[in-house]
Amino acid sequence: xxxxxxxIVTRDLAKVYQLDGYQVQALRGVxxxxxxxxxxxxxxxxxxxxxxxxxxxxxLDSPSAGEYFLAGEPVSRLTGDALAATRNRRIGFVFQxxxxxxxxxxxxxxxxxxxxxxxxAAERRQRALQRLADVxxxxxxxxxxxxxxxxxxxxxxxxxxxxNDPLLILADEPTGALDTHTSCEVMALLQQLNRNGMTxxxxxxxxxxxxxxxxxxxxRDGRVVEDHRVEHPSDAAAMAAQMQDEAAA
Amino acid sequence: xxxxxxxxxxxxxxxxxxxxxxxxxxGIIIGVAAVIVxxxxxxxxxxxxxxxxxxxxxxxxxxxxxxxxxxxxxxGAGSRSSLTEDDAHAIQREIAEVQAAAPALRGTxxxxxxNNNWSTVFYGVNLEYFEARNWVIASGxxxxxxxxxxxxxxxxxxxxxxxxxxxDSDAIGQTVRVRKVPMQVVGVLERKGQSLQGQDQDxxxxxxxxxxxxxxxxGNLAKVRSVGSIxxxxxxxxxxxxxxxxxxxxxxxxxxxQQRGQDDDFTLRNLAEVLSAQEESSRIMTLLxxxxxxxxxxxxxxxxxxxxxxxxxxxxxxxxxxxxVGARGHDILTxxxxxxxxxxxxxxxLGVVLGMGGSYAISELAGxxxxxxxxxxxxxxxxxxxxxxxxxFYPARKASRLLPIEALRYE
Numbered sequence: 001x002x003x004x005x006x007x008i009v010t011r012d013l014a015k016v017y018q019l020d021g022y023q024v025q026a027l028r029g030v031x032x033x034x035x036x037x038x039x040x041x042x043x044x045x046x047x048x049x050x051x052x053x054x055x056x057x058x059x060l061d062s063p064s065a066g067e068y069f070l071a072g073e074p075v076s077r078l079t080g081d082a083l084a085a086t087r088n089r090r091i092g093f094v095f096q097x098x099x100x101x102x103x104x105x106x107x108x109x110x111x112x113x114x115x116x117x118x119x120x121a122a123e124r125r126q127r128a129l130q131r132l133a134d135v136x137x138x139x140x141x142x143x144x145x146x147x148x149x150x151x152x153x154x155x156x157x158x159x160x161x162x163x164n165d166p167l168l169i170l171a172d173e174p175t176g177a178l179d180t181h182t183s184c185e186v187m188a189l190l191q192q193l194n195r196n197g198m199t200x201x202x203x204x205x206x207x208x209x210x211x212x213x214x215x216x217x218x219x220r221d222g223r224v225v226e227d228h229r230v231e232h233p234s235d236a237a238a239m240a241a242q243m244q245d246e247a248a249a
Numbered sequence: 250x251x252x253x254x255x256x257x258x259x260x261x262x263x264x265x266x267x268x269x270x271x272x273x274x275x276g277i278i279i280g281v282a283a284v285i286v287x288x289x290x291x292x293x294x295x296x297x298x299x300x301x302x303x304x305x306x307x308x309x310x311x312x313x314x315x316x317x318x319x320x321x322x323x324x325g326a327g328s329r330s331s332l333t334e335d336d337a338h339a340i341q342r343e344i345a346e347v348q349a350a351a352p353a354l355r356g357t358x359x360x361x362x363x364n365n366n367w368s369t370v371f372y373g374v375n376l377e378y379f380e381a382r383n384w385v386i387a388s389g390x391x392x393x394x395x396x397x398x399x400x401x402x403x404x405x406x407x408x409x410x411x412x413x414x415x416x417d418s419d420a421i422g423q424t425v426r427v428r429k430v431p432m433q434v435v436g437v438l439e440r441k442g443q444s445l446q447g448q449d450q451d452x453x454x455x456x457x458x459x460x461x462x463x464x465x466x467x468g469n470l471a472k473v474r475s476v477g478s479i480x481x482x483x484x485x486x487x488x489x490x491x492x493x494x495x496x497x498x499x500x501x502x503x504x505x506x507q508q509r510g511q512d513d514d515f516t517l518r519n520l521a522e523v524l525s526a527q528e529e530s531s532r533i534m535t536l537l538x539x540x541x542x543x544x545x546x547x548x549x550x551x552x553x554x555x556x557x558x559x560x561x562x563x564x565x566x567x568x569x570x571x572x573x574v575g576a577r578g579h580d581i582l583t584x585x586x587x588x589x590x591x592x593x594x595x596x597x598x599l600g601v602v603l604g605m606g607g608s609y610a611i612s613e614l615a616g617x618x619x620x621x622x623x624x625x626x627x628x629x630x631x632x633x634x635x636x637x638x639x640x641x642f643y644p645a646r647k648a649s650r651l652l653p654i655e656a657l658r659y660e
Binding site for chain 2: 061080084087089093101103112113115116117
């Protein structure tokens with residue numbers, strides 16, 4: 001990493017949308033710092049600005065004002081292709097609805113980010129299969145998304161997020177489309193990645209899910225209203241195992 | 250992203266909607282096939298003209314005697330007997346541009362060989378005639394100089410005459426009676442095919458000029474040495490118009506015509522102009538046919554654009570995802586452009602196959618001559634690819650300019 005400071009630093013980050021002639025202040029100056037290795041849950045009701053904040057962190061959108069440094073680099077000043085390259089190499093996305101390409105095998109879905117940084121086919125394949133094994137789906141490489149369960153699809157999506165060795169994982173409501181048990185399994189995977197040193201930023205509106213993180217940042221009306229550490233995060237793996245036992249009993 | 254993976258992605262995307270892709274391709278297939286068929290028909294017509302030019306010789310000037318006016322009635326070109334063999338020799342000798350000047354006597358008559366008979370045209374010719382009119386001996390031999398001067402009773406048959414008199418059996422050595430004069434066939438001429446006016450050029454008999462004059466035509470022609478025509482072949486690269494004016498002034502001088510007031514007593518005909526006009530018109534015809542066929546190609550292109558626009562809209566979320574994982578604008582542009590080009594090129598190749606089949610069918614069924622040059626095929630496929638680029642560009646650019654965040658949320 002180029003600097004020793006926090007992985008993410010935002011200063012007075014603001015976003016204004018123009019909607020049919022009037023302005024919507026989605027984000028009204030957010031200053032926050034997230035260190036490498038943190039597991040942060042971003043919470044808030046709809047319209048609180050948490051999604052806008054996520055989009056800015058993910059370099060999917062540019063701020064109207066303020067600054068955003070990712071690993072010391074002022075990405076808020078980047079445009080077009082440079083932003084695409086940042087998304088490609090530094091950020092791994094996990095979406096609520098998985099966003100896997102239909103009629104495309106799990107392996108090829110995972111290869112997708114590698115396709116856009118000019119990695120040769122043989123290496124793409126090898127790295128994709130490795131990540132697939134990491135998320136426990138080594139035997140599903142040739143399955144299409146339609147042939148996988150929701151939890152399996154989300155694990156493929158996580159493998160895709162990891163394939164380019166990003167600096168952080170941005171997960172936008174990753175359990176929103178999953179049942180409780182599967183949600184726990186997916187959260188267990190994210191917790192495990194975090195324990196191995198991966199920075200994870202998670203957007204959720206569910207308190208139960210946020211409890212798996214080690215830090216919770218709450219948004220309201222485009223501002224951070226609360227930012228606290230979670231002393232004893234829930235252990236997703238243990239909960240999943242417990243639920244399994246209850247179901248068996 | 251390299252081009253191979255772009256093409257693979259494009260092929261996969263096209264496979265997803267097989268029916269739609271095939272229907273879109275059909276527009277291009279029909280367009281290209283139509284262009285190919287039209288070009289091959291036009292090419293066939295052009296090739297025929299070119300062949301005729303070759304058989305006649307594009308650098309051929311024919312001198313015919315002038316017309317006779319009898320009691321106010323003009324008898325038409327060739328009715329006077331103002332040209333002589335000496336005129337031909339003089340032209341050959343004195344005009345540098347002339348390669349060969351061949352006098353000829355023309356006659357028509359009934360010919361008999363065994364049980365078969367036929368009516369045809371015969372020419373009394375000398376050795377230069379073969380050079381001037383591009384006649385080649387297919388089998389047998391040509392005339393000996395002694396036969397040319399000494400009224401040898403020999404003749405050469407055109408292919409049509411040989412077939413009508415002798416069928417498949419060998420004509421050489423056989424006896425043919427032309428206007429009751431028996432003569433021996435020494436050779437058969439190589440086939441020339443139809444002339445531009447549709448006349449069968451092979452329905453002809455050639456004999457030595459002296460034979461024609463002394464033994465067959467007879468009469469007063471024998472005394473004046475006049476000839477029916479002089480065929481003049483101008484040297485390769487020489488100016489035809491210049492040669493023509495030199496021939497004209499030489500003949501006027503030899504015929505002692507006054508500088509002013511006296512018209513030519515002969516006519517010069519230059520086939521080059523007729524032929525080049527025909528060649529030009531057949532080329533314009535080809536262009537016209539191809540232009541009409543191109544309209545269907547254009548319609549096919551619009552079909553591609555339409556489908557690509559639908560495809561971009563349908564796959565907005567896919568585009569958003571690709572952008573989120575790092576696709577740059579030009580990656581998306583390339584992907585959709587390659588898809589459009591792939592549609593067009595596959596359609597183009599299938600169109601070439603269909604077009605070639607169509608041309609073949611036309612030549613078989615309608616009996617038209619078709620000719621397709623390899624470069625025409627390359628141009629047609631290249632044109633199809635160009636259509637793909639042109640009509641694929643707008644949808645592809647539209648896709649590449651989507652905002653990732655909006656594309657991802659698109660419902």
